[in-house]
Amino acid sequence: MxxxxxxxxxxxxLGFVFFLSRRCALQSHRVDxxxxxTLFLFWIAAYGVLTSVLGARGLFISDALMPYLPGLWLQVITVSICVLPILLFSELRRGLARIVEGTPLHWLAYFHALRISALGTAYKTSIGEFPLYFELLVGIPDLLFGLSALWMGSRLQRRQMSRRGFLRWNLIGALVIVPAAPILLQLGLPGPLYxxxxxxxxxxxxxxxxxIAPMLVVPLFVLINLGVAAQLWVMDRRNG
Structure with missing residues (x-):
């Protein structure tokens, strides 16, 4: 392997979200x-195990799947798995909202520096193990966003960036991936749009x-971008 x-x-x-949730629980005494x-994170982890098993068995690259345009909808399953519990359970919504409200914003920015790990795909591209077109159009923009997280975190830490500016930055982080990545993935898979x-x-x-990256890691980065942006918008509306 x-x-x-x-x-x-x-x-x-998953560990970062758990840590932030526990920190907020200790501060607010809202263990519920x-x-x-925590249950939500276990749910995502279980889905991660399932997708890993399916990926290891070659399901996502099987010839039988290719005619059905999997690049366009596989990640939709992930988004549904993550979003449906949030829509269904009010305690989960409040818990996630409290994380955004109770966490220093620069922590939430620095978290996206993990996207600098896109350097790994840049290396794989250089040795011919990763598609060049996808690296140029998705991998490098994602890497640049990861680098911008260091700048954004520093600005927030020095109180030189507004909450609204941070909201816009999170939206950019999502737009780096959506909708381009699923479309570009499909254009590189055998089938009608090859x-x-x-x-x-x-x-x-x-x-x-x-x-694991397209099936869970990247969608989680995007969902965190959108979730933080949504809660910042709610906070701005609440404060007038």
Whole structure:
């Protein structure tokens, strides 16, 4: 199995949210909200195990799946798995909202410096193990956003960035990936929309353990961007 940082990135993502939730619970004495967030993280981790098993078995790059345009909808399953519990359970919504409200904003910015790990795909591209077109159009912009997290975190820490500016930055972080990445992935997969046919094609992205990135790690970064932006907007509306 090729070496990949993606399993460790997933563990760091889930661990960071758990740490922030526990910190807020200790400050506010709302253990019930922390419990809801913890169960949510276990739910995501279980889904991560499932997608890892399916990826290791080659499901995401199987010839039988290719005609069904999997690049366009596989990540939609992940988004649904993550968003549905938030829509259904009010305690979970309050717990996640409290994390954003109770965490220093520069921590939330520095978290996205993890996206500098996109250097790994840049290296794989240089040795011919990752599709060049996808690295140029998605990987490098994602890397640049990760680098900008260091700048944004520093600005927030010195109180030189407004909350609204941080909100816009989070929206940019989501737009780096959506909607371009799913479309570009599909254009590199065999099937009706196969455009980028040079090897390696987008099947390299869905090959385990790299498959953990498009199936969970990257969607989580985007959902965190959007969740933070949404809660900042709510806070601005509340404060007039």
């Amino acid at each position: 090729p070496l990949s940082l993606t399993p460790f990135l997933l563990m760091v993502q 909200l922390h419990r809801a967030v 455009v980028f046919t040079d090897a390696p094609d987008a099947r390299a992205v869905f090959t385990y353990p790299m498959s």
